[in-house]
Amino acid sequence: MNHTNSNTSDVIVIGGGLVGSAVSYGLARQGVKVTLLDEGDQAFRASRGNFGLVWVQGKGFGMTPYASWTRSSSGLWPRLAQALLDDTGVDVHLQQPGGFCFTFSDEEKEDRRQRMQAIQDELGGDYPFEMLDRQDVIARVPALGPAVTGASYTPMDGHTNPLKLLRALHAANLKRGVHYVSGQPVKQVQAEPRAGGSLFTVEGRWQAPRVVLAAGLGNRGLAEMLGLHAPVVPNRGQVLIGERTSRFLDYPTLNVRQTDEGTIQLGDSMEEVGFNDNVTTDVLANIARRGVRTFPVLAGLRLVRAWGALRVMSPDGFPIYQESPKHPGAFVTTCHSGVTLAAAHAFRVAPWVAGAPRPEEIGVFQGDRFLNPNYRPAHAH
Known part of the structure; x- marks a missing residue:
């Protein structure tokens, strides 16, 4: 269905990068009528400047739910890649053979082992990894130089082509009827209380009972308008x-x-x-x-x-996911791992936005945590 002539929809997603596009795709797959507002090439395009990793190992040290959330997305990634291929014919070249983090000293290797072991222990063992000495690594990666002393390896890691991913998401959204508006910066979002929720008006033109802030660095200012806290830098x-x-x-x-x-x-x-x-x-x-x-x-x-x-x-490096307590129906989604978390955004965040229960792992990632003076997490890596 084509909604290009309509300024009303079920959900407005602000931000056409990997986060906003993945959430929009997940919503459209559920039959939700979506308007996706994209600032265009004048935006700070994190989605076009990243490394393309679908990376799990080491993430979540000091914040176990992030390890679970990242691993969940990695596990869903083959489904996302296949869905995009089916919808668009674009192969995003997902490969998940596992990944290596190399070490250059015995001390570095031991620090890495302790970090990985701590995450595995927190997850009750459900976090496979190996610590490999130099000869074991060379058997799998023969081109290594003499300075490498070893590595951590997990079978959970992979990579993709991020430019093809963004292209595929945009094409899939158009195919599934998302009203995509390019060259539309958003500076103003208004919330009008209604029975059972709110009506959101964006730039005085687009209206919907739900809105998702996926505008990257733009989320900081937009969140304040909707009773949310997203102190991203x-x-x-x-x-x-x-x-x-x-x-x-x-x-x-x-x-x-x-x-x-x-x-x-x-x-x-x-x-x-x-x-x-x-x-x-x-x-x-x-x-x-x-x-x-x-x-x-x-x-x-x-x-x-x-x-x-x-x-x-964010101040601690972890994502921010929250529905506004002041204006229900307004959501903020912010992270610095838009490639790794794309599958989780499409298949777990999008259903939450559409009305399903919030995914259990992300309850700790509300932006309000930064308003608590006693909050002292380990910083994400």
Whole structure:
């Protein structure tokens, strides 16, 4: 069904990146009438600057529900990839062979083991991982350099093509009748109390009884209008892309991956520099050095491009999911792992927005936690 001539819908989703597009897709699959408002290319496009990992290992240290939530999404990812292929013919090149995080000293390896063991213990053992010594790792990743002492490995990790993912989500939404509006920044959301809920009006034009804030860094200001708290700030990551080269890496790793197209991606920097998404030679040099230290075969690789992108980071690094207590029907969804969590957003958050019970794991991720002066979590990694 095509709703392009209507300004009313069941749900308005604000933000057309990976988070908003995945939630919209999940809603549309349930037959919900959705309007998706996308700011367009003038927005800070975190969805176009990420690393493409579907990553579980190490996440949730100090916040066990995040480990469960991330693993749930990883488990749902094959379903999402197949659904998008069926709807659009776009293969997002999901591969989940497991992933490695390499260590460069015995101390680093022991710290990694303790972190992984703590998460496994908190989850009652339901968190498979291996700590591998150098020879065990080389048996699976022969191109490793002499500086690598070992690695953690889990079978839960994988990667995808994030640009194809965003394209597939947009195409699938259009096919399923989502009213997609591009070039529409949102600065104003109004809530009018009604019997049994609220009527939300966005930019004085679009109306719906439910609204989802999935606007990334824009959620901070929009949340305040709806009685929600989303104190997100930008965190810059820089990425290097190397030319296509013969296949030498069959697994995703935390800092280096070889894409489905054969190019090499290097990254994993974190910088607090406000809204500056430029690249800097010192950070890129460190990324390149670490890449070559891990895989000496990269030493002669030509670099074809580099970029900086802004993560959407909460004060503790964990997501924010909440329905407004003041204006029921208004939801905020914010995270810095839009690729990893895309399946959870489509298949678990979207049903909640549509009226199903809230997923158990995300009850701890309300934005109100940051208003509690006694809240002292471990920071997400």
